[in-house]
Amino acid sequence: MSLEGKLALVTGSGRGIGRAIALELASQGSDIIVNFFRRREAAEQTAKEIEATGVQAEVIKANVGDPAKIDEMFDTISSKFGHLDIFISNAASGVGRSIMDLDVKAWNWTMDINVRAFLLSAQRAAKLMEGRSGKIVSISSLGSFLVWPTYAAVGVSKAALEALTRYLAIELAPKGICVNAVAASAVETEALKFYIKEGFMTDTRQATPVGRMVAPEDVANVVAFLCSEEAFMIRGQVIIVDGGTSVAPFVMPKED
């Protein structure tokens, strides 16, 4: 696999899964646009690490929850580069509440960042990919079909994201653009450590058949594959990266 000479935009790539994806694509030769919203220092650090691999990095601040900021980001990409080969829709947010506590504001916040941003960005990205066999990958979650406590808004947004991925895959196929999604179970990132209750990490490790949680790099490897020509015939699919959790939801007895 080689992505030499390609240009990739990874939203939310200052930290966590997005950072791992950006670094993996860079290691395969792609120039990277690092999008961030709140943590410039982290984004600039990611850009430095990208440049150390010998490719170019560009840092662009944009709140993908705001359609005007999405437009500004793509205007910048359009005027500076004039094209795009890979678009990874990774930036996400969400409100962790039970369904009975979800109000319009919490719902819209989650949907705007997790779904609407993908629609608006994919529309702009597709125009920059004309004639370039573009690749689009959205980052989803097992919560799109499994029920987790207080995950309703995010889970529903991820289900919508996956549906949008399928529709985009079919509509953009004649334009030579591959669209797929990667859905991970809980990924061991700083963000997860901040939001989850103590003990969850240990429980999740024990409940994952391979014996460890999903790392950002596990997701990045699959994303990079979906960005390669080897994945040409995979369209509109959701590839699950979960160490077997979803097919074995009960803790497996340990062998002596």
Added chain:
Amino acid sequence: MSVEEQIRDIVANIVHVDKTAITRQGTFKDWKADSLDIVQAMVAVEDAFDIEIPDEEAQKFQNFGDFVDYVESHAAKKEGQ
């Protein structure tokens, strides 16, 4: 407009209270703001002043005055760079 006035405008707009209700001693709890309101206020202020407010710092704010002081000192540092 001072930094404090700008932050007051942003917060008032998000928590839907009159600006006069946002005193230096006031808290998000006083204005019946929920966790998302607080996140939105932090994000809007970070964006307006091009600074970062780490979550662990935000948790230390006792009231609106602390919030303003933090932004003033960090926005000033940014100006001085």
